[in-house]
Amino acid sequence: MLYGFAVVAGIFPVGGAYSLGLTPEFSVAFLWDAVSYYWSPFLSLVVVFIGGQAVGMRSMAIYELGGDYVNYARAMGIRDNRITQYIFRNAMLPQITGLALAIGTLVGGALITELVFSYPGVGTLLFNAITQNDYPVIQAVTLIITVAVLVANFLVEIAYGIIDPRIRAASAGEK
Incomplete structure (x- = not known):
């Protein structure tokens, strides 16, 4: 992507975070x-990340096609468009969990991406701290990544209640 879009086509800048003549x-x-x-490193991460999510969503949708509720809905004469909505709603739940857990992996991918694109970010900061044995910075970055993953998982739990009505019904029954 760097060679094709930045060097050959000239669409994106080759590296860095801003032009050399500008003051932040x-x-x-x-x-x-x-x-x-920002666009070039961002798009490279998104392309790789979306590919994995798409494959996971496809396999979950195929798994849901064999569900009893799909056969029952077809036997009742429910339209395929409506059945597809049910399938995707149920297949989406594990994908949302994977999305939240992938934040840690995304930071690891960002480290390599930032090095390739010479983009100064958290990944570059962590890499420099590791090479210089700067333990407080390593601990701080690790703590930030951990808190981000925990917050993402908390938001996923809230999103589950919005997306899946069965979870709302189960929590209402416990009161």
Whole structure:
């Protein structure tokens, strides 16, 4: 992606976080320049991440096709569009869990991506701290990643209640 879109096509900048002549400040020109440098590493992470999510969603949808509720719905004459909604709603739940847990993996991928694109970020900070044996920074970055994964998992638990009505009914029955 770096060679094709940055070197050959010239669509994205080759590396860095902003143009060399700019001073980091809170202005429209600087923010626009920083966003143009951000797209290339971001898209490379998203392309890899979306591929894994798509394969997982496909396998979960195929698994749900064999469910008893699908056969029952077809026997009752429910339209295929409606059955597809049920299938995707049930197949989506494990994908949401995987999405939250993938934040830690995404940071590991970001480390490599930041090194390839020469983008200064948390991954580069962690890599530099490891190479320099800077233990407080390593601990701080690890703590931040851990808290991010825990917060993401907490938000997933809240999203489960919104997405799946069975979870709301189960929690209402416990009161």
